[in-house]
Amino acid sequence: MNAIEIKGLKKKFSGKDVLENVSLTVEQGDIYGFLGPNGAGKTTTLRIILGIISYEEGSISVIGKEISSWKNDLKSMVNVLPESHGFYEWMNAVSYLQFFGNLYGIRMTEDKCLNQLHIVGLDPDNHLPIRTYSRGMKQRLGIARATINSPEILFLDEPTNGLDPRGRREIHDFLLRLNREHGTTIVISTHILDDVERLCNRIAILHHGKIRYEGMLKNKANGTDCRYNFRLDKKWKIPDGWQNTHIKFLDYHGDHLICQINGITPTEAIKTLLETGLPVVEAEQISGGIEETYFVYTEGD
Numbered sequence: 269m270n271a272i273e274i275k276g277l278k279k280k281f282s283g284k285d286v287l288e289n290v291s292l293t294v295e296q297g298d299i300y301g302f303l304g305p306n307g308a309g310k311t312t313t314l315r316i317i318l319g320i321i322s323y324e325e326g327s328i329s330v331i332g333k334e335i336s337s338w339k340n341d342l343k344s345m346v347n348v349l350p351e352s353h354g355f356y357e358w359m360n361a362v363s364y365l366q367f368f369g370n371l372y373g374i375r376m377t378e379d380k381c382l383n384q385l386h387i388v389g390l391d392p393d394n395h396l397p398i399r400t401y402s403r404g405m406k407q408r409l410g411i412a413r414a415t416i417n418s419p420e421i422l423f424l425d426e427p428t429n430g431l432d433p434r435g436r437r438e439i440h441d442f443l444l445r446l447n448r449e450h451g452t453t454i455v456i457s458t459h460i461l462d463d464v465e466r467l468c469n470r471i472a473i474l475h476h477g478k479i480r481y482e483g484m485l486k487n488k489a490n491g492t493d494c495r496y497n498f499r500l501d502k503k504w505k506i507p508d509g510w511q512n513t514h515i516k517f518l519d520y521h522g523d524h525l526i527c528q529i530n531g532i533t534p535t536e537a538i539k540t541l542l543e544t545g546l547p548v549v550e551a552e553q554i555s556g557g558i559e560e561t562y563f564v565y566t567e568g569d
Contacts, residue, residue, distance in 0.1 A: 269332045271296045271421050271453040277326035286312055288477045299447050301464040302457040304474035305566055310457045314423055347419040351426045353410045357399035361385055361392050361409055372417040388412045389438045403430035421453045428463055440466055465558045473565045480565035497564050498525040499550040
């Protein structure tokens, strides 16, 4: 059973398409990176999954059930750390966790709250109000709150924003441990590519409301396959039904063709593509780093 499955999702604001036929699959136990430039549609997609806003077309299932049938049950299965937390800043950390524990029907004793805070590396003076916390302290408190109900799926929007390098490493370790020990599925929307490279096993790249890439991080994929960005001298239509044992088309936009090559050299691949009628003028290996992958799929239209 998949944790999240989206098929053909479409959403408009003021008559403008903001999500166009978005389809993606988050498998149970994934740490899934959701990437894209500002305005790509990441936050809109997450809000739709959580039932906060409606959508025009498509289907969405969470843990095997359509979100329309979850109603209030979804609250006990998932949790979310938004980029803007909206803290009740007159509270202290313990009273804040106790307040949210009550919303989930969880009794949070002071010792339980302190343990939850310690897990995320936050040991504040219990009497200090949240308004006195640094940005990094607030981020840790937000993560403590987001895991209070031991969710099956945890959504995180910029989870290490405002943390110093040591703080980021501690949050990384916490999330990896949460995933490894409890099987928690984690979906991370972030612009910090290092977070994705360290944490995620699978990613989706959203650009202009469309999924440009979904799959394993290149440097975590098994096997010896390589991916290449072939530049064509003009826009070209891929022949319908074209198949090759050694070349798999992954994406095509503008004058760029992304292929997975297996068992042949790049020179042989170029020759094959030229024989197909594709006017290849340049080939560049996608080295496998998240930065190279991100820029390949978010350039141009």
